[in-house]
């Protein structure tokens with residue numbers, strides 16, 4: 001099915017809002033077209049002006065960094081904005097569905113529910129890989145979007161590439177592959193596959209490896225036809241100018257990005273080795289992300305004891321296949337040492 005046929009009719013017909021900065025770009029002597037305040041009296045740093053609605057400079061820098069074209073990039077207020085817009089553009093409320101594997105990132109189902117779109121959840125296998133047969137038999141004519149998350153949250157593992165290919169080959173809707181943690185999994189991104197799969201959307205974020213969660217900046221990569229749809233329905237100035245400036249600064253620091261990412265990967269492996277020695281740890285799941293899913297002998301007790309020590313981790317015990325599991329974010333070397341020392345105390349080793 002073509003992208004235009006997958007799209008909701010009201011979105012296909014929509015005439016988008018045209019902002020002042022859509023209608024005029026470039027230099028001028030006076031900008032008196034956007035009802036801004038010419039007095040930059042609060043910061044003196046240009047925040048009296050609206051930002052570039054299409055984040056052209058940032059997109060050029062990302063395009064260069066990732067080997068793409070700007071037309072393949074959407075930028076939003078976190079990847080959560082892209083998740084919401086994709087559901088809104090392609091799923092008819094009260095009628096159509098998204099398909100997700102379970103457990104996975106919680107926002108797919110929340111964004112679907114907000115839009116009155118049903119979520120069909122297919123449990124992952126015990127090793128947190130896709131259950132292909134179950135997924136294939138769950139596709140119906142009402143399934144518009146398949147969400148996959150690799151490396152998966154909360155399990156941390158990459159999904160098998162061949163499984164993702166198999167699903168994309170048979171599914172006629174959009175496949176959204178969330179690669180929020182992909183920079184911690186060297187060389188595993190599906191970005192090179194965008195050319196072959198016109199209905200593939202890849203989500204990435206500045207919140208993890210780029211260390212900019214507070215800025216709220218997420219990326220969707222897809223073929224220009226899908227990106228144009230997202231650009232058409234987004235809020236006009238969805239990324240503020242401060243964020244755009246800081247993203248450009250970050251994208252100019254490729255070496256530091258690589259250095260800090262490598263440090264987290266090294267720390268993850270160190271943390272894994274230390275955790276293995278603890279009698280309260282039953283299993284550490286394989287991780288290609290910046291966190292570890294760890295099965296404890298009694299997760300609730302460990303969680304509470306850590307909390308009493310001032311250390312907050314995430315209890316994922318309530319999720320499918322995650323009984324007695326805590327999700328531990330890999331911190332700085334010093335933070336990881338403190339975590340391990342306190343876990344050793346809980347295990348009464350020291």
Ligand SMILES: Cc1ncc(COP(=O)(O)O)c(C=O)c1O
Nearest residue numbers: 078079080105153180205207218
């Ligand atoms: C898989 C996954 N996708 C997306 C996000 C959110 O990203 P953002 O901060 O860009 O909204 C998270 C956050 O934890 C995540 O785990």
